[in-house]
Every structure is written in C-alpha cells, then in structure tokens.
Amino acid sequence: MKDDVVALAAELVGISSLTGNEGPIVELVSKRLIKDGWNVTLQEVSPGRANIWASRAGGGVCFSTHLDTVPPFLPPRKEKGKLFGRGSSDAKGIAAAMLVAADRLVKSGEDRVDLLFVVGEEKGSDGARAANNLSATSRFLINGEPTESKLASGAKGSLRATLRTRGRAAHSAYPHLGQSAIEPLLELLPTLRSVNWPKDATLGDTTVNIGVIHGGSEANIIPEHAEAELMFRLVSDVEEVKSKLVEWVDGRAEIEYGSYIPSQYFHTVEGFETGPVAYTSDIPLLSAWGTPLLFGPGSIHVAHTPDEFVPVDELRASVDVYERLARSLLAE
CATH class of the missing domain: 3.30.70.360 (Alpha-Beta Plaits)
Structure with a gap:
C-alpha cells in the first residue's frame, strides 16, 4: 500500500465512482488490500457494485467510509497546498488516510484492525444497509466523513x-x-x-x-x-x-x-478536539460494527461543490490521528 497518503488520495479521486458506478474503484482498492495480505470479503450490493471488508484478527477497531461520490466527476489536481477533485474531501481522501493508518498499525504488529468501504452512501446508503448483515467482530467503528479534523460529539x-x-x-x-x-x-x-x-x-x-x-x-x-x-x-x-x-x-x-x-451522540476520546456536525452519515445503519466515532479531514462546506478540496497538510495529519485514535480505543 502506498504510504504517501496524498498520492493515494489523488489516485482514488482520479477514478470516477459516482453512486451506482463504483465497480472500478472497488476493484482497485480490493486488489491492493489482497496484495498487502488482508483477508478481503467482497459483498455484492447490486450487480457490479460491492462493499469491501478487509480484516485480520478482528475484535478491535474498524475504519469505515464510503467510496461513492456525487456527480459530476472532477479529476484530481494539487494547487496551493490543496488536493482538489470530486471525493477529495467526501470521502476518498478519508479512505486513503484510513488505508495508510491501518497499514501502519499492522506493520507495528497490531492486527486487531478492520477496514470497511461501502458503496451507495450518497444515495440511499444501500451499501451500509447490506454491510450491517456481515459478521462484524469489531468493538469500535471509526466512521469517516469530513469533520474538519474534529472528533464529532454528535450528528443531526x-x-x-x-x-x-x-x-x-x-x-x-x-x-x-x-x-x-x-x-x-x-x-x-x-x-x-x-x-x-x-x-x-x-x-x-x-x-x-x-x-x-x-x-x-x-x-x-x-x-x-x-x-x-x-x-x-x-x-x-x-x-x-x-x-x-x-x-x-x-x-x-x-x-x-x-x-x-435519527440524531446521534458519538463516543469521544480524551485529548481529541470535539464538536457536533449537522449532517447524517452511515453510522446509524452500521450498528453491528461497534461503538461509533466520527472523524475525518476536510470540510463538509466544500463537499459536493465544483471546488471540492482537502488541505494536504490536514490530510497527512489525519493519518496520525486515525492511528492514535485506534490505539487509544484498543487500550480501553
């Protein structure tokens, strides 16, 4: 797995994955995970579309976000310390950060880590609804949406x-x-x-x-x-x-x-900045995956816009935050 989170995020942004047409990005991510030694389950949601569940020992923390985006496709570009493109903030930059953080944890000897990447979040969340039927073992779910790098205390x-x-x-x-x-x-x-x-x-x-x-x-x-x-x-x-x-x-x-x-309150961890968000996520539909947390780099204010972006420094820093969050939760 690439350890340069910005390059990986740009690669993911460069693949069009509008809701209903996630097949190519699912194929790329799943092949990478298999190559890196993960146990990968592809759960078909509809023909040509599948959720990705990558596991090792289980029983710990699951990083999860969605791979689909709203239209139109916008190719990646780096400019003035920002990565632009559709999904850069919502939520392919987040997916890249989770992949790199999970890889770091595994290389350090921590294998109680799962990854769950779902389809369909932007339109009906059929991926999350299907994923909740998988045999999840994680105790905590760290879901990824752009929270401006704050740990969400709750969501409308x-x-x-x-x-x-x-x-x-x-x-x-x-x-x-x-x-x-x-x-x-x-x-x-x-x-x-x-x-x-x-x-x-x-x-x-x-x-x-x-x-x-x-x-x-x-x-x-x-x-x-x-x-x-x-x-x-x-x-x-x-x-x-x-x-x-x-x-x-x-x-x-x-x-x-x-x-x-429904509105929700989320688990928080001491030492991490917190704040509520006004948008919804897949978390209420993933109740089988453990106690929920919500965190991600980037701002929802630019998501779905023609100038969607994630700050490069914030994206890099989020890898460290995901790793620290996972270690804190695994120690509970």
Whole structure:
C-alpha cells in the first residue's frame, strides 16, 4: 500500500465512482488490500457494485467510509497546498488516510484492525444497509466523513417529507372554473419558518430546507397538483417534529414521509478536539460494527461543490490521528 497518503488520495479521486458506478474503484482498492495480505470479503450490493471488508484478527477497531461520490466527476489536481477533485474531501481522501493508518498499525504488529468501504452512501446508503448483515467482530467503528479534523460529539438526523396540494384543472382563460393547487402551497410554505422546531444544547436547532417544488403542467392550465419536498435536520425525537408539522399544516396539504435517520451522540476520546456536525452519515445503519466515532479531514462546506478540496497538510495529519485514535480505543 502506498504510504504517501496524498498520492493515494489523488489516485482514488482520479477514478470516477459516482453512486451506482463504483465497480472500478472497488476493484482497485480490493486488489491492493489482497496484495498487502488482508483477508478481503467482497459483498455484492447490486450487480457490479460491492462493499469491501478487509480484516485480520478482528475484535478491535474498524475504519469505515464510503467510496461513492456525487456527480459530476472532477479529476484530481494539487494547487496551493490543496488536493482538489470530486471525493477529495467526501470521502476518498478519508479512505486513503484510513488505508495508510491501518497499514501502519499492522506493520507495528497490531492486527486487531478492520477496514470497511461501502458503496451507495450518497444515495440511499444501500451499501451500509447490506454491510450491517456481515459478521462484524469489531468493538469500535471509526466512521469517516469530513469533520474538519474534529472528533464529532454528535450528528443531526434527517427526515424527508413531501407536502401535496390538489386543485381542479381548467382553461386558464376561465379561472373561475378551476382551482389552483399551486396558490395554497405558495401561501403555506413561507410560514414554515415561524414554527418553533425542537432545539438541543449540543446539536443546536432543527432546520428545514424546502428543496424541490413541482406544480402544474402548462401555463394555460389551472394547476390541479403541486408538491414541495422538505428535508429536516433533526436534533430530537422524530415524532416531535412530525407532530409539529401536522399541527402547522392543519389539513391544508397532504403529508408523505420519506427516509429517516435519527440524531446521534458519538463516543469521544480524551485529548481529541470535539464538536457536533449537522449532517447524517452511515453510522446509524452500521450498528453491528461497534461503538461509533466520527472523524475525518476536510470540510463538509466544500463537499459536493465544483471546488471540492482537502488541505494536504490536514490530510497527512489525519493519518496520525486515525492511528492514535485506534490505539487509544484498543487500550480501553
């Protein structure tokens, strides 16, 4: 395994692995791990896509992150102390740091180390859901997402919800014959900010984003349907948010709930800087892999953007942090 984490990260970033098309990067990483003497299990998630589980003695610490990225593919480039490219921050730089840290631990004689690289995290987390059915033996799971090199104390959860309003179609020249579905939705949505959503002393405020709006079919037809897709970032029990949403809607729209991930608090280790994060991860879906921790170089603020990057010095330093974290946990 390359011990230059920056070169390895650039190599991984240079392989397109958009969600659903992770096959080439899975092949490269798994072959490297086999060559370096790991016991490698490829768990097929769907045709051409697989999770990678690399193990040795087991019973210790598992490093885990995802190999897929959001579109579009952006090739790697180094500039002004930063490694740019899709996945540099989220999460191929992290994968590279974990690979190098695990290799160091093994070379020092510590073989209670596992690696779990999953597919599909950016869209539905089908890889993590499948991985939780593997026969994991680790006591601790160090999951990797960009936390700005802080050990995450907790993470907000998420809830998707769709609001639908219905009307009656008519020719737009005769609006009195129809009923718009769009107008009541436009009246409803601006009042969303007035709701007193739950707060948490550690995780902060519940937030909600109106991410997608659909409505109508043609400008000359009174619209008979409209909908808005909402994404909540949760800091409390999901039922409290659902109750407030139902009260706010007050029968003015239909509500359909989508995917849900609960908020969580994570294990922390003395001597490491900590702080909460607002995004979700695969951790709630990997309950079989041990007590969870969350750590990674880079910032979520640049993830998914055209200028995604990870600072080179921070990436190099993260290898040492992963190694120290693992040794601290193995000593518990």
